[in-house]
Amino acid sequence: MLSKYLTSYLPGRRNVSSNTVRSYRDTFRLLLMYCQDVRKLRIEKLALKDIDEPLIVGFIDWLGHERHNGTTTQNQRLACIHGFCRYAQIEDPVGLLSYQRVLSIPMKKAAKPTVNHLTPDALKLILAQPDLSKASGRRDLTLLSLLYDTGARVQELVDLKVRDVRLEAPPVVILTGKGRKTRQVPLMPNTHTLLKRYMDEFHLFRDVSQDNPLFMNRMHGKLTTEGVNFILNKYVSRAREVSVTIPERVTPHVLRHTKAMHLLQAGVNLIYIRDLLGHVDISTTEIYARADTELKRKALETAYPSPTVPDLPEWSQDESLLAWLDKL
Structure with missing residues (x-):
């Protein structure tokens, strides 16, 4: 199923670029590494039923804790897995419930990056x-x-x-x-x-x-x-x-x-x-x-004139204020 998805569906049916295919490939390479090294699952024994919600949640957490991937990268990996599950639920309707549970895994909230630019x-x-x-x-x-x-x-x-x-x-x-x-x-x-x-x-x-x-x-x-x-x-x-x-x-x-x-x-x-x-x-x-x-x-200067005047009095010369502060 994964081979068909990467070699036929994405480049053929979806007409995505080679960079996008490589991004999906890297995601599933990391997922297989996680299955083999962390879950101790033999890759040649993996079945579609093994790609369930607990496995994917554990994989996303592993990306953050062990590989120190940021929230944006974790969300990007999860989006790739979501895309595969949308494809798999049509090709393999028997596992529809399992795929729907994976699709229900929400993206993590990430801080929006600042727009860095040069003067x-x-x-x-x-x-x-x-x-x-x-x-x-x-x-x-x-x-x-x-x-x-x-x-x-x-x-x-x-x-x-x-x-x-x-x-x-x-x-x-x-x-x-x-x-x-x-x-x-x-x-x-x-x-x-x-x-x-x-x-x-x-x-x-x-x-x-x-x-x-x-x-x-x-x-x-x-x-x-x-x-x-x-x-x-x-x-x-x-x-x-x-x-x-x-x-x-x-x-x-x-x-x-x-x-x-x-x-x-x-x-x-x-x-x-x-x-x-x-x-x-x-x-x-x-x-x-x-x-x-x-x-x-x-825009604010044009729309609203400033109510303050440039020559405000110096607060340190206000004797009544200083006397009140001394008594406080």
Whole structure:
């Protein structure tokens, strides 16, 4: 049942991405490890009836206590198991009650993560670190500029092929995101110039290279998400030596948050930001509006004039108040 689910149902019927399949695979690999190492169940002897509510509850607790997974990770693993049980209750109606009990296991309440983003000055400082006298530095600057300018997820960036870039007016990049949804993102002039020079330098305009990755590593293979993280962290570390305003942890997703926050602060409508980021629901994009305290402060100042005056009297000079405090 599990083999059919991972190899046929998810990629075939559901048409999910390979990353999603790997996420499900890792969940069930951990579940089998738990069955074997903790419950002392032989994997070759496992049956569907063994995957019951007590086993799954114990597995989720084991993730938290033994593997020190956070609440979000535990919920993500439980969501994968829920998905399998929805599939199994149709394929194996005999075990319907057991699957329904697993599906009734609730997600844990998790604190909503803060939206970390960079200030314009911090972003400029990071982008100023690549050595433009080297080909690798010019590639890195183009990569990071494109990552910020398009608000792309890191996987969307590494999946880019030469054919996904259109440099003729109006210049756009075609990104393929979650659920294999594609969207066209316009390029700003500076990023367009960087990308054109990069593609000229690395000869990425030839017909034979249309299906080649847009960004490659030193071995001329497709750049990985780990590679992008390494490149970004290298320049973040250098920037932090210059200024203490650079946050301790900067990931490629922080650049995506940064683009969204900068657009919001510039007065761009949330609908356009949603389309740029590839969000399905506007409620997902609204997290940036809730996170921007500066916009909230300006809105409150505009709507409600402050009742306080700037030159309030100094309380320590109020003799009657001091006398009353002495008697208290």
